[in-house]
Amino acid sequence: MQHEHPPSRLPFLKMHGLGNDFVIFDSRGSAAVVTPELARAIGDRNRGVGFDQLAEIRSSDMADIDLDFWNSDGSRAGACGNATRCVGRLILDETGKDEVTIRTERGILIARRAGDEVSVNMGHPQLMWDEVPLSRPVDVEHLPLDGDPVAVGMGNPHVVFFVPNAEETDVAGWGRKVEFDPLFPQRTNVEFAEVRARNEIRMRVWERGTGITLACGSGACATAVAANLRGLTDKKVRMEVDGGWLTLDWREDGVWMTGPTQLVFKAEFDASFLERV
Numbered sequence: 649m650q651h652e653h654p655p656s657r658l659p660f661l662k663m664h665g666l667g668n669d670f671v672i673f674d675s676r677g678s679a680a681v682v683t684p685e686l687a688r689a690i691g692d693r694n695r696g697v698g699f700d701q702l703a704e705i706r707s708s709d710m711a712d713i714d715l716d717f718w719n720s721d722g723s724r725a726g727a728c729g730n731a732t733r734c735v736g737r738l739i740l741d742e743t744g745k746d747e748v749t750i751r752t753e754r755g756i757l758i759a760r761r762a763g764d765e766v767s768v769n770m771g772h773p774q775l776m777w778d779e780v781p782l783s784r785p786v787d788v789e790h791l792p793l794d795g796d797p798v799a800v801g802m803g804n805p806h807v808v809f810f811v812p813n814a815e816e817t818d819v820a821g822w823g824r825k826v827e828f829d830p831l832f833p834q835r836t837n838v839e840f841a842e843v844r845a846r847n848e849i850r851m852r853v854w855e856r857g858t859g860i861t862l863a864c865g866s867g868a869c870a871t872a873v874a875a876n877l878r879g880l881t882d883k884k885v886r887m888e889v890d891g892g893w894l895t896l897d898w899r900e901d902g903v904w905m906t907g908p909t910q911l912v913f914k915a916e917f918d919a920s921f922l923e924r925v
């Protein structure tokens with residue numbers, strides 16, 4: 649990290665939502681600290697802490713907080729639903745409010761208490777291949793899948809494949825190939841969805857910039873939208889991901905996602921670690 653005087657203390661939190669895990673910095677009232685190099689160093693699960701995304705809380709003049717996201721390969725993510733729920737939990741508890749606003753690259757999102765869980769309005773989906781109007785054949789060699797996926801933007805790109813059996817799908821093999829397919833100039837997150845009923849989906853995910861994760865909130869929203877647009881499900885569904893269950897509800901005002909959050913620990917980086925980044 650290029651600091652003339654590297655900080656001697658850099659506190660952080662570790663949280664997860666359904667096993668989608670995050671390192672979180674609170675940089676309110678000070679300069680932003682995250683660089684691509686720092687994100688990669690901290691994201692190293694052997695030599696750093698490890699995370700699926702790194703989230704940095706910033707002071708905001710438009711919402712309760714601003715929030716930026718980074719993947720473990722050092723790239724930026726425009727949206728992260730599960731980290732938004734986790735940080736939403738922190739700010740709900742800090743303020744004692746029932747509803748808070750969080751400004752992300754995606755826009756201002758609302759996080760609300762929902763019993764023990766947190767709901768976030770992830771906003772309106774964008775259909776990325778609207779000329780087709782929903783989907784486009786993807787020519788991935790020997791793809792043992794429905795080659796007619798739906799591309800949905802939730803502030804970040806997603807492509808949803810419908811599969812007969814999510815457990816038997818080679819998520820790593822196909823996910824990596826599709827992420828880097830030239831059809832997706834910004835690369836893409838890749839979801840594999842098995843529709844179990846009109847109100848239930850099993851979904852597994854390959855995240856752009858990170859790989860397989862136990863859950864992906866924006867991916868869950870994209871999957872719920874894609875399945876509804878295909879006429880396969882209702883607007884409200886329960887979704888089983890590798891890390892547990894989420895509820896998705898596509899309403900007039902956006903896609904609401906509800907699920908659990910967990911604070912794991914609070915710690916701080918040693919100055920010697922920061923000096924070597």
Ligand SMILES: N[C@@H](CCC[C@H](N)C(=O)O)C(=O)O
Nearest residue numbers: 725728729730804864865866
């Ligand atoms: N885990 C996230 C999404 C992560 C962002 C993604 N890897 C990207 O680059 O867009 C979520 O919960 O939404």
